[in-house]
Amino acid sequence: MITLTTYEWVPDFAAPLMRAFRVRWALEEADLPYRVRTVTLGAEQRSPEHLARQPFGQAPAIEEDGLVLFESGAIALHIAEQSEMLLPTEPAGRARAIAWLFAALNSVEIAVQELAVIDLFHAEEAWTSERRPQVEAFVRDRLAMLEKALGGKDYLEGRFTVGDLMMADVLRILQHTDLLEAYPALKAYKERCEARPAFQRAMKAQMEGFGMAA
Ligand SMILES: N[C@@H](CCC(=O)N[C@@H](CS)C(=O)NCC(=O)O)C(=O)O
Secondary structure, rough: OOEEEEEEEOOHHHHOOHHHHHHHHHHHHHOOEEEEEOOOOHHHOOOOOHHHHHOOOOOOOEOOOEEEEEOHHHHHHHOOOOOOOOOOOOOHHHHHHHHHHHHHHHHHHHHHHHHHHHHHOOOOOOOOHHHHHHHHHHHHHHHHHHHHHHHOOOOOEOOOOOHHHHHHHHHHHHHHHHHHOEEEEEEEEHHHHHOHHHHHHHHHHHHOOOOOOO
């Protein structure tokens, strides 16, 4: 059985957004049982035991039958490989789903994460008044292009895949802003992903893990 390592505690705003959530969501979509191990922020993060699981002292990490794996994208792909719910078996569909997984992390998360870091950690600092408009423009451009690629489809490749799971989870990072309001098809796409029963189960488990209601 998979053991997911996450944090024992994070600030309230981070609880629903933590990268461990996307792993829980993938596990729920794949209908795979898992157990949870927690580490504390601070010394335990940098302990030899935890660095052996996650070389940068971060979360999430998983362990399964002797395999130790870190990076939420690699973990999601590893889980997806065990379930047709997340990855089509047909080679071209599989490759496209993996492309969207990478796009979520490499082309969209890099933009939205910079905005989140500015807004959540540096909002009062003078330099943000110059940098934030550039970052917001970059995010808007990525959102516009993504909405165009989605077109009239329910999911990026028509059916739900691990690529949608990662893309929707990345779009959730913008929840402190109203940026998605300008992209109604993308907003509906994110909400469609969030309405999935597996998402709901994963969110309940994530929040309960931090002693909070979903
Ligand atoms: N690229 C990593 C990022 C992991 C990450 O940023 N984890 C955060 C929690 S959501 C963390 O551990 N932050 C504490 C730190 O970086 O020291 C992944 O996707 O797994």
